[in-house]
Amino acid sequence: MYVTNYDLVCHRLYFSTLFLVFRKHCVDISFSNFTFFFQEAKLKEFISKVNELSTQGFISESASAEVVAAQLHNTKLKHRLAVLQRAIAEEEKKLGINSSTGSSSGKAAKMSATVRDRMSIRDYLTEVFTHALRTAFPDLEDKTAAVAPTNEKYVAKFGDYQCNDAMALCKIYKDKGVKKSPLEIAQSLADVVNKELASNPNLAKVVDKIEVAKPGFVNVFLSRVYAGEQLKDIVLNGVQPPSLDKRLRVVVDFSSPNIAKEMHVGHLRSTILGDAICRLLEYLGHDVVRLNHVGDWGTQFGMLIAHLQDTYPDYLTKSPPIADLQAFYKQSKKRFDEDETFKKRAYQCVVSLQKFEPDYKKAWDMICDVSRRDFQKIYDRLNVTLTERGESFYQKHMEELVPYLEKKGLLELDDGRKIMWGDDRGLIPMTIVKSDGGFTYDTSDMAALKHRIEHEKANWVVIVTDLGQGVHFKLLGECGKKAGFLDPNKTRLDFVGFGVVLGEDKKKFKTRSGDTVKLSELLDEGLRRSLDKLKEKNRHTELTPTELSEAQQAVAYGCIKYADLSHNRNLDYVFSFDKMLDDRGNTAAYLLYAYTRIASIVRAAGVNIDDLVKSAHTTPVSLEHPKEFALAKTLLRLNDVLTLVTRDLCLHHLCEYLYDVSTAFSEFYDNCYCIEKDEAGKIKKVHTGRLLLAEATARVMKKCFDILNINTVHKM
Numbered sequence: 001m002y003v004t005n006y007d008l009v010c011h012r013l014y015f016s017t018l019f020l021v022f023r024k025h026c027v028d029i030s031f032s033n034f035t036f037f038f039q040e041a042k043l044k045e046f047i048s049k050v051n052e053l054s055t056q057g058f059i060s061e062s063a064s065a066e067v068v069a070a071q072l073h074n075t076k077l078k079h080r081l082a083v084l085q086r087a088i089a090e091e092e093k094k095l096g097i098n099s100s101t102g103s104s105s106g107k108a109a110k111m112s113a114t115v116r117d118r119m120s121i122r123d124y125l126t127e128v129f130t131h132a133l134r135t136a137f138p139d140l141e142d143k144t145a146a147v148a149p150t151n152e153k154y155v156a157k158f159g160d161y162q163c164n165d166a167m168a169l170c171k172i173y174k175d176k177g178v179k180k181s182p183l184e185i186a187q188s189l190a191d192v193v194n195k196e197l198a199s200n201p202n203l204a205k206v207v208d209k210i211e212v213a214k215p216g217f218v219n220v221f222l223s224r225v226y227a228g229e230q231l232k233d234i235v236l237n238g239v240q241p242p243s244l245d246k247r248l249r250v251v252v253d254f255s256s257p258n259i260a261k262e263m264h265v266g267h268l269r270s271t272i273l274g275d276a277i278c279r280l281l282e283y284l285g286h287d288v289v290r291l292n293h294v295g296d297w298g299t300q301f302g303m304l305i306a307h308l309q310d311t312y313p314d315y316l317t318k319s320p321p322i323a324d325l326q327a328f329y330k331q332s333k334k335r336f337d338e339d340e341t342f343k344k345r346a347y348q349c350v351v352s353l354q355k356f357e358p359d360y361k362k363a364w365d366m367i368c369d370v371s372r373r374d375f376q377k378i379y380d381r382l383n384v385t386l387t388e389r390g391e392s393f394y395q396k397h398m399e400e401l402v403p404y405l406e407k408k409g410l411l412e413l414d415d416g417r418k419i420m421w422g423d424d425r426g427l428i429p430m431t432i433v434k435s436d437g438g439f440t441y442d443t444s445d446m447a448a449l450k451h452r453i454e455h456e457k458a459n460w461v462v463i464v465t466d467l468g469q470g471v472h473f474k475l476l477g478e479c480g481k482k483a484g485f486l487d488p489n490k491t492r493l494d495f496v497g498f499g500v501v502l503g504e505d506k507k508k509f510k511t512r513s514g515d516t517v518k519l520s521e522l523l524d525e526g527l528r529r530s531l532d533k534l535k536e537k538n539r540h541t542e543l544t545p546t547e548l549s550e551a552q553q554a555v556a557y558g559c560i561k562y563a564d565l566s567h568n569r570n571l572d573y574v575f576s577f578d579k580m581l582d583d584r585g586n587t588a589a590y591l592l593y594a595y596t597r598i599a600s601i602v603r604a605a606g607v608n609i610d611d612l613v614k615s616a617h618t619t620p621v622s623l624e625h626p627k628e629f630a631l632a633k634t635l636l637r638l639n640d641v642l643t644l645v646t647r648d649l650c651l652h653h654l655c656e657y658l659y660d661v662s663t664a665f666s667e668f669y670d671n672c673y674c675i676e677k678d679e680a681g682k683i684k685k686v687h688t689g690r691l692l693l694a695e696a697t698a699r700v701m702k703k704c705f706d707i708l709n710i711n712t713v714h715k716m
């Protein structure tokens with residue numbers, strides 16, 4: 001028989017570690033010299049921002065300026081928090097909390113001769129500086145340079161990217177008893193890169209200049225010509241993915257609700273995250289298999305079948321009218337707990353089912369179908385596709401797994417059970433066979449992993465579930481390696497964990513009566529609230545009924561998805577319609593408005609879009625104004641962000657980026673006219689180079705929305 005087994009210990013361990021890391025970062029930051037100066041400057045900026053936004057019509061005039069300022073302040077702080085959380089995620093990686101094995105480090109010994117097609121600029125510069133580092137300091141063990149985008153506040157002064165290795169190298173030398181200042185080290189790195197810059201036209205194409213700054217930074221300034229070429233490419237050919245080193249076959253196991261039970265907000269989180277991961281990998285050109293590993297093979301099916309036989313004796317000829325599987329489940333559970341004979345029969349049913357006896361299989365199919373139809377309604381609404389391959393699929397494979405592991409001498413007898421240890425015998429083992437001869441959640445995941453690698457030929461397996469199952473999947477990786485079917489050099493295995501969804505009371509998300517929230521009802525409420533919001537802004541008087549309904553759906557589903565994706569998945573998150581539908585912060589509501597406005601600029605200029613695209617052959621994208629160039633460089637960071645997300649599978653980087661793009665656009669648009677009108681409102685001059693920049697921005701934003709599976713609308 002088969003039972004489901006979750007582990008919560010790791011959850012607790014994980015959060016206490018996370019708390020420590022978080023504290024460390026908060027302390028670091030509050031001691032920074034910049035804090036006070038930064039806060040004051042920020043406040044001024046917020047106030048001017050509010051004024052700007054209200055003139056743009058983003059904020060209703062009736063709203064109190066102070067409230068609005070506070071809300072904006074809050075949004076910015078949250079954005080800042082997200083940046084901090086990213087730092088935490090990086091710390092976690094170092095601490096080995098995330099079981100992610102993918103990394104690009106350690107290989108870039110030689111400098112790339114050319115910057116490859118649409119390659120992430122950050123990755124390219126990492127190669128350049130790694131080469132410099134190994135050339136300038138051959139006595140050190142092979143190191144990979146750390147290149148990061150410069151904080152946007154300091155870009156003008158300190159360049160677009162920075163190599164910060166000098167400080168760490170200084171420490172390494174100091175430990176070896178060699179005195180070298182960070183500035184000296186930075187200079188040596190810069191000397192190598194400057195030499196390369198003089199002799200390598202490919203590098204010179206991307207980089208305008210580099211500079212050394214105290215205490216030991218090497219600052220990189222991107223070339224305006226290069227930025228112009230890249231944006232022209234975006235306008236002419238659309239946003240394209242970087243060229244792929246190797247097309248991988250990736251199995252993504254996500255959503256995975258349990259049959260006969262309610263699909264809950266945790267499954268919603270898995271569905272949204274997993275789908276976005278699939279969409280990103282598909283966009284990058286990988287061969288993705290989207291698997292719904294539904295829980296369809298537990299002991300609970302015994303009691304469900306026995307109860308079905310009693311309540312609908314003619315179920316074999318007449319389809320039973322079970323609409324409410326929850327209630328049906330509750331009734332059978334009650335009987336199972338109270339009635340010994342029923343219980344025995346239920347166990348007998350499980351045995352018959354696992355032998356695939358036709359009548360039992362039919363009963364089971366019927367039960368699964370009821371759930372399946374409910375799940376599908378949710379997937380359709382969210383526009384998510386999945387192939388169902390549940391636990392039951394692996395029955396035969398589980399039977400074969402046991403002798404396979406036995407032959408390798410990996411199973412141990414323990415109180416009648418057959419168990420398998422991971423790397424650490426101090427932790428818990430996997431239960432491969434229970435004392436009654438049945439299989440467990442461990443067995444099906446071992447069989448599934450083996451199947452995915454050997455039959456599906458996966459080079460990469462991604463499993464998206466709540467963090468509570470972290471220990472289980474860590475153990476799975478270790479046992480897969482021991483059993484010999486998982487070779488980390490050939491297959492990357494990622495456990496993509498996520499925190500708990502909380503209600504606004506910070507407790508587990510439940511209905512008032514303490515029940516699981518029905519996802520269909522949650523989505524309905526989203527639709528209702530988004531319509532209210534649109535009506536509040538009088539949009540119903542300006543949009544046609546179809547346009548209004550499209551906007552309503554885009555906002556409702558977009559907000560629910562974005563709220564989830566924009567939070568660091570490693571943390572719990574509070575589900576709040578008020579927050580996610582607020583159109584003044586880092587929300588889909590705000591970003592969808594921003595996108596619609598940008599996309600309408602070209603329309604407002606009365607220019608035909610095809611003509612505009614054609615003009616990119618002859619008219620350069622305008623990059624003279626600092627705000628134009630800043631926006632352009634933000635747009636060029638898209639592939640940096642996509643490669644980053646590919647490494648850590650944290651979608652919030654992409655959401656932060658989308659918000660950065662919209663902010664960079666607002667700054668550009670406030671400072672640079674795209675269209676000039678005369679007093680009568682007639683268009684006097686159209687600035688084509690700027691329209692091209694707006695068009696490139698709209699396309700980059702659209703690409704981000706596409707990856708996040710958020711629908712955009714023309715009008716809202």
Ligand SMILES: NC(=[NH2+])NCCC[C@H](N)C(=O)O
Nearest residue numbers: 253256257258293294295465
């Ligand atoms: N291969 C897996 N174990 N995938 C995840 C299954 C998730 C499980 N059904 C749950 O509801 O928590």
